[in-house]
Every structure is written in structure tokens, then in C-alpha cells.
Ligand SMILES: NC(=O)C1=CN([C@@H]2O[C@H](COP(=O)(O)OP(=O)(O)OC[C@H]3O[C@@H](n4cnc5c(N)ncnc54)[C@H](O)[C@@H]3O)[C@@H](O)[C@H]2O)C=CC1
């Protein structure tokens with residue numbers, strides 16, 4: 001079922017969802033299941049599975065370092081299919097511009113269609129670890145907008161290169177990213193908002209936000225989007241702080257602000273066990289207020305371990 005239909009069906013009740021990262025290749029999928037199992041009691045209508053782009057690795061050969069490109073966490077679509085069947089839940093694969101040609105994307109979409117995966121998050125993706133800026137992959141899209149357009153065309157039965165008209169069209173529901181504190185590369189929030197509007201006008205069905213730690217930022221962002229006449233669901237993304245290092249890391253990686261009160265609570269912690277608890281409590285307060293504000297879904301960036309998301313969900317759902 002489409003995410004937008006899940007939201008309609010909930011008739012105003014806030015839903016719970018979360019996001020997973022595929023295991024490093026060579027690791028068992030059981031690890032992932034062990035982190036999903038404790039969260040299923042909160043009845044997520046959907047689970048997102050991220051796509052990690054390729055990275056450079058250096059392999060020693062005859063005393064020299066050989067530079068190779070590899071994907072350390074492949075398997076997004078396979079994981080989506082296995083979770084969907086094991087738990088009878090909808091899964092949302094993240095489809096990226098970075099690291100994929102348009103043709104590769106088309107094949108992935110075909111796989112999703114055959115597998116009964118009806119939702120996609122269409123994202124540009126980040127720069128490669130060693131690159132300062134995002135460089136489009138040759139033959140791939142430059143912006144998430146292009147990806148949205150490709151999915152919309154395929155939903156109409158139009159494949160790349162004018163190939164085949166089909167009678168069995170896909171009908172993907174498309175999610176896109178939105179940034180309450182603007183995307184790190186955008187010159188202003190207003191410009192970034194224009195980009196979001198373009199994605200929506202091209203056919204995006206819902207928005208999932210970047211993490212934020214001050215709800216005011218989310219509510220102001222929603223007001224700005226609504227003022228543009230856009231009424232699609234805007235799902236808040238919540239990341240519970242888990243280690244002291246996040247105080248530097250999260251603003252650095254995602255270019256988001258942390259409230260002073262949260263910083264001081266984390267700084268006063270004696271151990272990371274305490275930090276985890278502070279992160280849980282902050283996320284619960286944030287989530288409660290968002291729920292009161294009528295958000296359609298609370299989407300948690302659980303990524304690895306699920307114990308903190310379980311503690312948060314237990315207090316709310
Ligand atoms: N829910 C999620 O999973 C979220 C994921 N992300 C991540 O954020 C990263 C960025 O992806 P998206 O937001 O999908 O990318 P996007 O392509 O929509 O935007 C990327 C940047 O390009 C700018 N831009 C867009 N169109 C432009 C144009 N025509 N000319 C000039 N600049 C333009 C935007 O303002 C933004 O700064 C991804 O790595 C994604 O994984 C971020 C937030 C939430």
C-alpha cells in the first residue's frame with residue numbers, strides 16, 4: 001500500500017516508522033532482523049531501507065595500494081523484499097542519483113515493481129566520502145528532481161530511450177527529502193524550498209525531513225511549504241542522540257543546529273549510557289509535541305541499534 005494511503009487510513013492518528021541501513025556485505029541479515037523484531041509491536045506501516053553509495057577502497061598489492069571502487073552495503077532491494085515478506089510490512093527503498101546511471105535506476109524500479117514494492121524515497125545522495133561536493137555520476141541524474149521525473153514517466157509506462165509502452169504500469173508513491181534548516185549546499189532556505197516545490201510539482205507524494213532537534217524549525221518549515229499551496233504529508237525525521245561525539249558530528253555532517261539545553265544535558269553526562277538516556281528523553285519530548293501538532297508519522301533514523309527507538313516508541317505508541 002502507498003504511504004499516502006497508510007496516512008489516509010490512519011485518519012489523523014500519528015503512525016510510527018523507522019529507517020535501516022543494510023549490513024556491511026558479508027554480515028548476516030539476521031542482525032537486521034534482531035533490530036527490527038523489538039520494533040514490530042509498534043506496528044510500523046512501513047520501514048525505509050537506505051542505499052549506500054559506492055566508496056573508494058585501497059587494496060595492498062605487491063607493496064602498492066590499488067584504488068578500487070566498491071559498495072560496502074549493497075542489497076537494498078533484496079532486504080526490502082525479505083523484510084516485506086517476513087513481517088508483512090511495506091518497505092521503502094531509497095533510490096539515489098549518486099552512483100547509479102539512469103538505466104541502472106530503471107532496472108531497480110522494474111525489480112521493485114515485480115516485488116510489489118509500491119513506495120520509493122527519491123534522493124540525490126551525498127558526495128562520496130573523499131569528495132567535497134556531490135558529483136553527478138556519468139549517465140545518472142544530477143538532482144533528485146530528475147529521479148522523481150524518471151519514476152513519474154515510468155508510472156505512465158514510458159521507459160528510457162523511448163523504449164516499450166507498457167500495459168502494466170507501475171504506480172510508485174514517491175517520497176522526497178525536505179530540510180527545515182536548509183540543505184547544506186543550498187544558498188538559502190528560500191532557494192532550497194523552491195527546489196522542494198519543483199520536486200512536488202514533478203510528482204512527489206510526500207516529504208520526509210532531515211533530522212532536527214528543535215520542533216520550532218519543523219513547524220516553521222511546514223508553514224512555509226503550506227504557504228506555497230503544497231498540502232502533501234511532511235513526515236518529521238527524528239534522530240535520537242546516542243553518543244557525546246554526536247554533538248560535533250551531527251552539525252558537521254548534516255549542517256543542523258542543536259539547542260543549547262540539549263547540548264548542556266549531553267555535556268553533563270558522565271558516560272555514553274547517560275547520553276543515550278538524554279537522547280531518548282529529548283526524542284520523547286520532541287515526539288510528544290509533534291504528535292500534538294498532528295504530524296502524520298514519526299519517522300526514526302534508528303540506523304543501527306533499536307534499543308533507544310524502542311524506548312522512545314514505548315512512551316508514545
Ligand atoms: N529522509 C531521508 O532519507 C533524508 C535524506 N537526506 C539525504 O540528503 C541528501 C541530498 O538529497 P536530496 O535532498 O534528495 O537532493 P536534491 O537534489 O533535492 O537537493 C540537493 C541540493 O541541490 C540543490 N538543488 C536542487 N535542484 C537544483 C537545481 N536545479 N540547481 C541548483 N541546485 C539545486 C538543493 O537545494 C540542495 O542543496 C541525500 O544524501 C539524502 O540521502 C536528507 C534528508 C532526509
Ligand SMILES: Nc1nc(=O)c2c([nH]1)NC[C@@H]1CN(c3ccc(C(=O)N[C@@H](CCC(=O)O)C(=O)O)cc3)CN21
Pocket residue numbers: 050126209210211237239249253254301303
Ligand atoms: N545528508 C544526509 N545523508 C543521509 O544519508 C541521510 C540524511 N542526510 N538524513 C536523513 C537520513 C538519516 N541518516 C543518518 C545517517 C547516519 C546517522 C548517524 O548518526 N551516523 C553516525 C555518525 C555520522 C558519521 O560518522 O558520518 C553515527 O554515529 O551513528 C544518522 C542518520 C541517513 N540519511
